[in-house]
Amino acid sequence: MQSLKAVFFKPDPAEQKRKCDQLIKKNVRAIDKDIANMRNLESKTKSLILSASRRAERNPAHAKQARQEARLFAKEMVGIRRQSARLYTSKAQLQSVNMQVNEAFSIRKIEGSMKISTGIMKDVNSLIKLPELTGTMNELSQELMKAGIIEEMVGDTIDNQTLLDDEEEAEAEVDAVLGEVLKGKLGTISQDLPTLPADEEEETPEQREADLEQMRGRLEALRS
Template identity: 45%
Template sequence: MNYIKKAIYGPDPAEQRRTCQSLIRQNQRQIDRQLASLQSSEAKTKQMIKASAKRNDVKSARILAKEIYGVKKQRERLHTSKAQLNSVSLQVDEAFSLQKIQGSMKTSTGVMKEVNQLVRLPELMGSMQQLSMELVKSGIIDEMVGDTLDTLDDNEMVDEDAEKEIDSILGEITNGAIGTPQPAKEKVAPKKESVTPVPQAPTTELEDEEDEDDEALLMDMRERFKALQG
């Protein structure tokens, strides 16, 4: 019977509205889960930074601080996405209310723009594609969102501003033990130590070994962060 009604009168607007709002809530819950996971990961990473600071392992602490920087960026993006979903929800309700009054559905460029942005998030790509399909069926948006998805990597090269932020993160977590620049000590030290450039040969070997260890640790941190994103 419902099939015949749909064939004659088209899809039921009330049912479409419920479906769209259900998918929006599903995306909001997904964002909440991601935010909770990020909070847990950040707390663990902070403990690891404190442990590194106690060992005076500045390089490891800095690598971990870069991970926290990436977590903060992702959290900001998720909060923005949650606000956009709330906006989409309000606009969907408004569109269906106007349809009831005017008798026809009008497309919304505002919803289209926000859905296009949300569907690119790796955390939401599946459920957002479902939502976009329902919005197309309802007539709220008039075209499908493109298949090309932008993958955002928070572990890409960091600029100078990011380096300052990482220093600030280290200083905050370690209560200034590491992460804050100390130009005074660096300027005074060369006067006493500038006369001893001899140990450069063995230092390069040690630096190579340390660089390899740091690279391995950084790779491990990146894999852990990517697993969290997935």
Template identity: 40%
Template sequence: MESVQKLFGKKPTQDEMVKKWQREIRTQQRSLERQIRDFEEVEKKTTNLLKQNAKKKDTKACKLFAKELIRTRRQKTRLYTSKAQLNSIYLQLQNQLATLKVSGTLKKSTEVMKMVNGLARLPELSKGMQELSMEMTKAGIIDEMIGDTFELMEDSDIEEEADEEVNKVLFEVTNGLLGEAGAVPSENPELEEEEEPAALDEMQARLHALKS
């Protein structure tokens, strides 16, 4: 339908535009759901590897796997939050359809503007949400927004909180065998790099592929 309209130069109605945006949002949500499932698989495998090394009392490997577990959980939480925001935008557009039937025009929404522009800064949604933002701006639903509205988690955040959070994670996944009950001893960072297990390399490569 959209290709026919483009061919004959017919401009889509506001009703058609809103429904098109809703379809695009559903597509983005399904993409996030697939990524969440991938991260859940990585989380499960990383947890199992952490437990295996905890039984061997290999604190060096445990710390490395715990950090990867923290990264994975943060990424997954961010994806869940993004999926919820997409659903909020979908519902806002549903309200727009109801308003359109009554007033005959779309209503500008600051809330939608903030969510769309925030999501447009996420690597997983950047292209689709930027296109959606431009279309909504042209339709008058949102204003063009400049400035950061979403801060991504950086690896440096994990390093700064590593000692505290790693111990919490270790305590959680090893049923108190390691972690809070007795803090994991600090190790030489250079040795950690030299003795990093092959299994962790595989996990890190998988995570990198998911994030890219």
């Protein structure tokens, strides 16, 4: 029955546009949620760096371990910030797709025909590669193909490059994060380090490890 309808009845442009708008809004909400999660992760990581510096100040004998922990947390923050930047870029691309789709349907309403948009194809193809959006972006691409806005796209291999692919660059970013969080007092974490507020309780090693594992788990969930 559906196939017969497809043969004798053309899709309703208004309905097609509604479906596209719904899918775009769904993807924007998903990105906004991930951005908020990244913001929370960054705040938590900053607290962990400061906590490591406080432990080093209180017990110089553990300064080396605290320094290693602080760098590990700073490296996590670099990854979080890179992920956040990618999400903001993706949101901008999605907003661009939304504007171009609206323009395409407006032109169709005036001229009575739809034109293929290579710009939308490029943005959609890029967004489909994001693990967070693959499912709904595939749905959107199907609707855009039905509407005649894009042609069928050949799926590229997803780029699985790590967030910290350049070790030299990553180390420089780690140093920058430590300098930022520790107010430039990076010389040695065992001396003259900023302390956390007096009313903040000291975490046990088990709590610190649990916090780190939870943070990594949430970050990995967003990446996968």
